[in-house]
Amino acid sequence: MTTASHPHTVPDEVRRTFGARVHSWVVTVDHKRLGMMYVGFGLLFFVIGGIEAALMRTQLAQAAGKIIDPATFNQLFTMHGTTMVFLVGMPILLGMGNYLIPLMVGARDMAFPRLNAFGLWLFVFGAALLYYSYVGAQGLYGTSAAPDVGWFAYAPLTSKTFSPGNSTDYWILGILISGLGSITTAINLVATILVMRCPGMTLMRMPLLCWMMLVTGILVIIAIPVLTGAQAMLLLDRYLGAHFFDTQNGGSAVLWQHLFWFFGHPEVYILVLPAFGFLNEIIPVFSRKVIFGYALMVAATVAIGFISLSVWAHHMFAIGMSPELNSFFAATTFLIAVPTGIKIFTWLGTMIGGRMTFATPMLFATGFISMFTFGGLTGVMLAVVPLDWQLSDSYFVVAHFHYVLFGGTVFGIFAGVFYWFPKATGRMLSEKLGKWFFWLLFLGFNMTFLPMHISGILGMPRRIYMYQPDRGLELWNMISSIGVLFQGIAVGFFIWNIIASLRNGKVAGNNPWNAWTLEWATSSPPPEWNFDQVPTVGSARPLWDIANPQDPDSRHEHHQGEGHQ
C-alpha cells in the first residue's frame, strides 16, 4: 500500500511535478540531500568567485590598467576572498562531511537532522544577504555597492567614519549568519562521529576522514564563535557608539586583528583538514594499500588541531609585536609544519609499494601532494619572521595561500567530487573529460600563481588595483592573467562533465573503485535510510575484510606500527 512496500515501482520523483520536487528538496532533512545542496551551492559560488578573480586578473594583466575603477576592484577582492572562504571552502567541505560521515560510520542519518537542515538554510540565507549587497547596499556615494574592506575587514577601516553607508554591514551580517550555520553543522558532525558509530567501529577503526572531520568540527566550534563575537562588537561600534575598535576614541585596531585571526588561522586548517581526509580515503584505494601508519596520521591530525589554535599572530608579524611574542608565534608556526609533513610522508609511504592507477580522483590527489608541499614550504618561509616582514602582504603571500587553498583544498575537493560522485548519483563522471579538466586546471593554476611569488619578491603589495609600469612586474602579471584563461576552460570541462555524466554517465554500481569503507557497501545512490541492516565492522576496512577473508585487517590491529603482515 505505502511506497515503502513497493520499492521496485517507479520512484516518486519521476511522477512528481517540478514544484513538488523542489518542495521535497526544500523541506528535506536527509543528510545526503542536504550535503549535495551544500556542495551544489558551493560550486555555484566557486564559479562566481572565479569570475570575480578573472575580472581582477583582467585589470592587472597590464601595468596601470584602466579597465576597472578602484572602488569596484576593492569590492572584487573583498567579495572574492569572502566568497571563496565562507561560501565555497566551508560549505563544500562541511557539506561533503554531511553527506559522507553517516554513511562512513554506518548510521542512518546525522545526529540532529532538523538542525542539519536549519544549518544549510542559514548558510544559504547568509550567502544571499552578502550578495544582495551588490544591488541593495549603499556605499561611499550612496550608490549600491558590495563590501570593500577586504575579507579580513581590518579595523578601523570598517568604522562608520571610513566605511559610511551599509555595505560593510552586509559583510558582517552575511558572514555572521552563515557562520551560525557552520557551527550547527560542526556540532552535528562531532555528535554523529562520537555517538552514532555502528557496532564494532571503535574510534581507531573509523575511516581517517572521520577523524579529520571530528577535528575540523571541534575547530569550527572553537573558532567561529570568536569571529561571531568580534562581528557583534563591530556592529555595536557602528550603530550603538561602542568603541571596541574605534581608534579615535581609545579603541584598539589590534584587538580586531587578534580576534579575527584567532578565528582565521584555525579556519585555514578547517579548510584543509577535510581535504586531507579525502586524500586519506583516495590514496590507499588507488594504491591498493592500507594507509601507512594510521595511528600516526590520527596523532598528526589531533596535533594540528591543537597547535592551530596557537599560531594566529603569525598573520600579524608586522604590527610591531615585541621580539618575544614574535619568537613565540614563529616557534608554534614552525612546530605545526611537523605534523603537516607527517601527513605528506604518510601518503608517500602508502603509495610506495602499491599498485597505483590514475583515475581522476587519484590525479587530483597526487596534484594535491605536489602543490600542497610547495605551499607548505612557502609557509615555512613566511614563518621566518624577518622574511615575513618583507613578504607579508605582498603577492608572495597571495601565491602562498593559493597553493595551500587552491592546490590543496580545491584540488582535494575535486578529488573528492570525482571519487564520491558515483556514490551520490549512481553514475560515473567521464574519465576523459576529467583528465582534460585536471591537466588544464593544473597548468592554469601554476601559470597564475607561480609567477606571483616573483611579483611579491619584486615588491608588489597585494590588494592594489594598479601597479606602476616601471618595476619589472608586467611580465609576471601577464602570465598570471593568461593562466586564468586555462582555468576557466578547465572549469568549463568540469561543468560539461557533470551535466553529461548525470544524463548518460556509466552506471556506477555499489563499489566502482573497489574501495573498503562502509559507504561503498550500500547502493549508489544510497536509499534514504542508508543501510538495510545496521552494519557491523571488525576493522577500519570492513570491505577489505569481506573481499579478503584469508587476511582481514583485524588480524593486524595489534601490530600496527610494527611492520609487515
Next chain:
Amino acid sequence: MAKYLQIFLLILVCPSLHAIAGTDVSPNAVVCAPSNDNINAGDLNFFNSASPPAHEIREIAWLVLGICAAIFIVVESVLIWSIIRFRKRARDAGEPVQVFGSNPVELAWTVIPTIIVFVLALATLRTIREVELTEAPEGSLHVDVIAHQWWWEYRLPNLQGDGTIVTANELVVPVGRPIWLTLNSADVIHSYWIPQLNGKTDIIPNHVNHTWFQADRAGIFLGQCAEYCGTQHANMLLRVTAVDDETFNAWCAHQSSEAVSDPTVEKGRDMFLDLACMNCHAINGVSEGSFGPNLTHLMSRTTLGSGVAPLNPTTLRAWVDDPQNMKVGCNMPSLELDPNQLNEIVAYLLTLK
C-alpha cells in the same frame, strides 16, 4: 604533473634571476615613471638590500630558500619516483603486500623535520634580534611618519636651526646614519615598506610603532603602502632619497626656510587664501591647514599626489583642476575653478621652490 611544475620553475627562474640579481631587464622602461630618474626592475626587490636590517633579512632568506628548495626537491623526487615505479602494470595480479606502518620509519619522519624546523627557529630568533630594535640606535636621526589616506607626512628636527621640518611623500636622509622612524596614522592602518631598506612595519592608529634603516649608499629607494587602506591604497607610494651629509644639510636648510614670496604671483596667493586651499594645506608664513600635504617647498619634490604622477607644470595644472581625475576617490575634491583662477593658483604654486 610534477614535470609541468619543474618546467615552470625553470621558465620562471631564468629571467627573474636578472631582476633578483639587480641587473636592469628593462633598460628604457621609464614609460611614465613618476620622475625622470632611473628606476630599474629590481629596485623594489629586497634581495638588492641597501641597509643593515635588509642585509640580515636577505641572508636568512637565502638560507631558508635553500632548505625549503632542498626539501621540495626530495619530496617531489620521491613522489615522481613512486608514481613511475609503483604504477600498476599488466602483469600485476591481486593486491600488493599490505604494510600497516613501521615504527622506525615513522619516528624518522617525525624527528628529522623537527630538527630542521628547530634549526630554522634558532636562525629566526637571532635575526629578529638583529632587525627588530626596541630603541633607537645611537646617533640616529629621528623622523616622525604620519600616514594619511593616501599620502605620507614626514616631520623631522631641523638640524640647521630651530623647529621642525614638515614635508610630504618624499623623504631625504643622509647616507650611513641610522634613521629611526616613529610611525603614526591619522586614520586607518597603513604599512611602511621600502624593501631595500627594511621589511615592513604596520602603521596603526592609536598604536605607535617604530622601524629603522641606514642607507649604505646614495640613491632613491622606493616602496609603497603595504596594508590595504581604502580606495587609493595602490597610489600611496614611498620614496626615500639618500644623499651625502652636505646635500642633506643643504636640504634641511632649504626645507626649514620660509616659503618663497614672489610679488608677481600675489594674485594666485590671494586666491589660495580666499578659496578653500588654505583650509587643508600649510605654506609656512602663509597658511596653516594640516589636513593635506604641506606645500611650502612643493616644487622641491619630484612627484605629485604621493607618486601618482611626476611633478611638472602640466601635471600640477591637471591635478589642481581635478584631482579626482588623476587619483579617483582621493580626499582632495574637485574645486571647479574657472580657467583664470586655475592659471593664477598654479602660477603661484610653481614658485614654491
